[in-house]
Amino acid sequence: MxxxxxxxxxxxxxxxxxxxxxxxxxxxxxxxxxxxxxxxxDPYELNNYPESPDIFKKDRLKSLVVFFGDSRAAAWPEIADISYDFANRGINGQTTNQVLQRLPAHVATLSPKVVVIQVGVNDLKNIVIFPDRAQSIVANCKQNIQQIVEKLTQELQTTVVITTIFPAGELSLLRRLYWTTEIDRSIIEVNQFIKSLKSDRIIILDAATILADERGVTRSEYSQDHLHLNAIGYTKLNNELEQILKSLVR
Structure with missing residues (x-):
């Protein structure tokens, strides 16, 4: 019994x-x-943000910094006690193409002095679904990033702070089903390309180096989950970003 x-x-x-x-x-x-x-x-999710809110009128006293990109940009907190205003134009889950296409509506209308970009991982994580398209996914990611940067620096005369793509954190057993080493390799490849874009108006914030441990994985103390940072991780990045922004005031 x-x-x-x-x-x-x-x-x-x-x-x-x-x-x-x-x-x-x-x-x-x-x-x-x-x-x-x-x-x-709304394929580019243009309705997520108003085109020209009053708070960002051109007669503001401080220069404007815009965080632009995917969910990692959307979660990026402002820096306190610094001579800049901040706006956030990140959207969860967006690819480089979506970010590129919404640039005129979400960034150009704000006339920012500086745009901080974090984008790319949502392109590259699709490699696990379309492994036969890995090369074209990486190539398109690079091309879109370059176009985003060129539009900002050449057409808007904006200074760009582009961050390298954050490496993945520790993967759970379930997440390992949707991740491959090819994605990690592609992140490294795109990050090398991002570093090559450095110029007078393009500043590289090497987030990958700041966040990663000796294995190339985002340190657990900086991770909210395998893709996103916690407050400590963003504080670490903002320490570097603050120095960059202060140097631009001079």
Missing amino acids: KRMYFAISILVILLCGSLGLNIWLYNISYRQYIKTESLRF
Whole structure:
């Protein structure tokens, strides 16, 4: 009898675990479905930000810094007690092409002095889904980044602080199913390209070197999850960014 109760208990636990896993997977799939369907109406997500809010009028007293890019840019906090105003134009999940296409609406209208760019990982993580397109994904990522930088520096006469792509953090067993060493290799390749863009108006903030440990993985003390930083990680980057911004005031 005890064995039967034990077997029933194990079966109930397995069924509950299976139900919980299926609910979790359903929620993830549903959110992705909603995101995909919404992009049919607004593929570059231009409606996420107003075109020209009053707070960023051109008669402001301080120069404006804009954080621009994907979710990593969206989470980037302002630097306190510095002679700049800040605006954030990051959007979760965006690729380099989406960022490029929304630049006129989300950045040009603000007339910033400095634009801080973090973008690229959402392109490269698709390599696990389309391994046969790895080379073209990397090439397109580089091309889009170059066009973003050129539009900002040449057309808007803006100083660009472009960060190297943050390396991934520690991967959970589940996340390993959606990640490959080819993505890590591609991040390194694109980061080398980003460093090659350095010029008078293009400043490189080498986030990858600042954040990574000896294995090339973002240190656990800086990680919120495998892709995103916590407050300590952003503080580390802002220490470097603050010095860059102060040097531009001179």
